[in-house]
Each structure stands twice: as structure tokens, then as C-alpha cells.
Amino acid sequence: MRHGETDWNTCGRLQGQTDIPLNDAGRKMAVSCAEGMRDVPYDICISSPLLRARETAELVTKGRSVPLLFDDRLKEASFGVWEGLICKAEGYSVPLSDFGLYWRDPENPEMDPSVEKLTHVAQRVEEFLTDLVNDPRYQDKTILLVVHGCVLRSFQYIASGRETFCGGVSYNCQVHEARPYMENGRVELEMGDSHIYYDKSMVHNYYASMKQG
Numbered sequence: 001m002r003h004g005e006t007d008w009n010t011c012g013r014l015q016g017q018t019d020i021p022l023n024d025a026g027r028k029m030a031v032s033c034a035e036g037m038r039d040v041p042y043d044i045c046i047s048s049p050l051l052r053a054r055e056t057a058e059l060v061t062k063g064r065s066v067p068l069l070f071d072d073r074l075k076e077a078s079f080g081v082w083e084g085l086i087c088k089a090e091g092y093s094v095p096l097s098d099f100g101l102y103w104r105d106p107e108n109p110e111m112d113p114s115v116e117k118l119t120h121v122a123q124r125v126e127e128f129l130t131d132l133v134n135d136p137r138y139q140d141k142t143i144l145l146v147v148h149g150c151v152l153r154s155f156q157y158i159a160s161g162r163e164t165f166c167g168g169v170s171y172n173c174q175v176h177e178a179r180p181y182m183e184n185g186r187v188e189l190e191m192g193d194s195h196i197y198y199d200k201s202m203v204h205n206y207y208a209s210m211k212q213g
Contacts, residue, residue, distance in 0.1 A: 001033075001144060001146050001173060001174070002146075002170040002172055003050075003055075003056040003172065004022045004026030004027065004029045004030045004052065004055070005025045005026035005173075005202075006022055007020070008020050008084075009026075011091075011206075012086050012088030013085065013086055014079045014087055014094070015052070015079075015083065016076055016077060016078050016079035016083040017079075017083070018083045018084065020052055021052060022052050026055075028202065029172060029199075029202050030056045030059035030060050030173060030198075031059055032198035032202065033059075033060055033173045033175075034059060034062060035198075037175075037197045041142060042143060043066060043141040045060070045061050045068045045145075045146065046068075046070070046074070046143060046145050046146075047068065047071075047074065047145070048070070048071070048146065048148060048151070049070040049071075049072060050076060053074070053146045054146075056146050056173065060146070061144070066144075073127060074125070074146075074148075075151075076147075076151065077150040078114075079116070080112055080114025080115045081112055082114075087207070088207065095112070102115075102118065103153070104165070106118045106119045106165075118153065118165050122154040122157050122158065125154040125155065133181060133182055133187055149170060153169075155189055169207040171203050172204075174195070174196055175194065176193075176195075177193050178190065178192065
């Protein structure tokens with residue numbers, strides 16, 4: 001699950017690891033999601049420790065007797081000096097000619113050295129999934145992960161054969177089914193369906209007009 005909405009989401013600002021809280025709409029979204037997931041079974045919740053993910057996890061799991069854990073490897077990409085800048089076409093302020101290069105070409109020389117590369121995000125996500133699959137405590141468990149856009153892109157990257165970072169930014173509180181497994185000594189990921197469990201009138205794609213090209 002991607003975290004709920006924040007004020008920086010609504011204006012297309014890069015949040016990265018800046019610790020932005022949910023806004024009122026994001027909290028309502030998470031509460032609605034909890035109600036929509038009332039009959040969806042899961043045994044444990046593991047969240048990014050960043051506030052917007054933590055708040056989402058706490059609201060979604062409220063009233064359920066499931067452990068809530070946190071793991072730094074599920075944090076959003078650090079956008080360094082870009083954090084707080086706008087990546088939408090309207091008001092675009094990132095010093096990169098085409099923001100799509102961040103997804104398509106992580107080694108591009110235009111990338112500021114303070115910006116965490118998606119390949120590094122994918123590496124820490126892969127380490128997390130490997131530990132998850134190999135930990136006997138989690139065998140045969142259904143786990144809710146509350147994460148961020150670039151972490152979900154990393155899931156898709158692993159699932160697609162680690163060739164390209166494809167797909168758009170998930171909606172806030174959108175849930176994706178996935179099954180990690182080990183093959184030839186390396187974690188792999190099978191992606192399933194995605195779901196919106198909350199009131200669909202709350203769904204907004206604030207990154208539809210992201211500047212690319």
C-alpha cells in the first residue's frame with residue numbers, strides 16, 4: 001500500500017525523506033481504507049518509518065490485533081536537494097530537463113549526486129524482501145506493507161525482470177498484491193491485482209502531468 005495523501009502530493013512536490021504528515025484528506029482516506037479492508041485478512045503490518053507512511057499504517061490497522069513494525073529500507077527515495085521542488089509540468093522546478101530521466105536513466109549525468117538513484121532504492125528493497133522470504137517467522141503469512149511511490153516502482157522493477165523502472169505513480173492508499181519467492185538464490189516477485197478499498201471519490205492522480213520530455 002502506498003501511504004495516504006499529503007499536502008505536498010496535492011501540488012506535486014517531491015517529498016523524498018522529508019517527513020511530511022498526512023493531510024486531512026489523507027487521514028480520511030486511510031480510515032476509509034481500513035473500513036474497506038475489514039474483511040481482507042493479513043497477519044502483520046510492516047511500514048516505512050516516515051510519518052506519512054506510519055500514520056497511514058496506524059489508521060489502517062486500528063482495531064486489528066496485528067503487530068506493526070517499521071523498516072528503514074522501505075523509506076522513500078531520498079531526493080536530496082530536489083526535495084520540496086515541483087515535478088509536475090505546471091510549475092516544474094526540478095533542475096533536470098526531463099523528470100522522466102529519473103526513471104529511465106538512473107545513471108544520467110544530469111542527476112544531482114545528492115539524489116538517491118532508483119537502482120539503490122531497488123537494492124535495499126530487494127534486501128528487505130530477501131530477509132522477509134528467508135525469515136521463518138513470516139512463512140505462510142500475509143503481510144501488509146505501507147510504503148512509497150519509488151518503493152512500489154522497485155517492486156515492479158523486480159517483478160518485470162529488473163530491466164526497466166516502468167509504470168506510473170500509484171494512487172495514495174492503492175494496494176498491490178505481490179508474492180516474493182526465492183529462485184536460484186535471488187528474491188523474485190510476482191505482482192498480482194491492485195485495489196482501491198476506500199471511497200473512490202477520494203482518488204486523485206496528482207502526478208498525471210509529471211514533466212517528461
